[in-house]
Amino acid sequence: MAPGVNTTDPLALSVHGNNPQNLLETITRQKIYACRYWKEICFGLDANGVMSKGVDLKYAGSTFGPAHQPSPFICLILKLLQISPDIDIIFKYIKQTEFKYLRVLGLFYLRLVGSTYDIYNHLETTLTDYRKFVVRKPVAIGEAQWEVRTVDDFIWELLNDEEGYVLGMSLPRLPKREVLEASHKLRKVDDKRRKSELRGDKRVKEIVKHKRRMERIEKGLLKEDDEPASKKKKGVGLFKKEKEEGKGAGAGAEDKAPKADSVEFWNEERKKLGLSELKSK
Structure with a gap:
């Protein structure tokens, strides 16, 4: 049986002993129920419908502005809480790599309703996602409303925030x-292996660093022929070292060559002409 407009699916399991929708604060739920996006876009959505809307998201966040208007992101979170899809569907949201906002949606929902094991298992294995996404913050008038974050930093906050307050919303302990x-x-997991598995290897970080540098070049913030000071310094030092090594090798070769007035020198010349060697006195 399909749920009503604002009621939880009767087949939905309780989460942490409560109605899943109660994971969001009452005032936030009431604002979502009253907003246009909920009434026009979220009405009748199933898990596949939420997925298609998650793909279209332009930013993440809870509420914004003086009236604390709910964002499409938090509306879709409440819709997932209402229909309570099979957890394997949420895992698919997270595992896909093409749509970053759909992944962020799945990560946040899993942090709300998932078991401890599922939360650590699926969030930690996604820590190598360094893509940027936009967050609309619930701030006062005059403050910056928009913030650019990376997916891995967002995941670390979901796992480690001591207050359990992320995107302006309270999370279960x-x-x-x-x-x-x-x-x-x-x-x-030992520290070395954990750093390797969860934070990505050196090669991944270098790729990300290169992508960010190319973005700065495209925006005109950096010239293409500009190199980091550390790289230039390293290159100069390396070239200098090679030059010194080459110079040293050449000097050694000159020391080993016989002098022009020596018997050895003329014996080598005579040998080239097919003549017999001179006898040294």
Whole structure:
């Protein structure tokens, strides 16, 4: 049976012992129910419909402006809470790599309703996503409303924010990884392996750094022939070292060559002409 306009699907399981929609504050829910996007766009959506709307998102956020208007992002979050799709569908939102806002939508929803194991497992394995996305902040008049963030930083905040308050919304409490490792609920990962798996290897970071540099060149903030000072310094030092090594090698060769007035020198010349060697006295 399909749920009513604002009621939770009767087949939906409770989350943390509550109605899933109650994970959002009452005042926020009421504003969402009253907004045009909820009434016109979210009406009748299923999980596939939410996915198509998630692909079209231009920014993430909760509410904005003096009237605290709900963003399309938070409207879709509430819709997911209302219909409570199978968790495997949310995993697909997260695993796909083409649409970053759909991934962010899935990550935030999973942080709200997921089990501790699923949250750590799926959020940590996505930490190598360094793409930028836009956040609209719930700020006062006169303050900057827009913020550019990266997906990996957003995930770290979802996992580690001590206040549990992300995008202007309160999140359920999440136990620390160390506690879960000690109770054997999560596989323990050593620091070196964790850095490699979760934060990406050096090659990935270099690729990201190169992409950001190319973006700055396209915007005219950097000239194409400009190189980082560290790279220039390294290049000069390397060239200087090679030059010194070459100079040293040449000097060694000159020291080994026989002098023109020596018997060895003339013996080499006679050998080239097919003559017998001179006898040294």
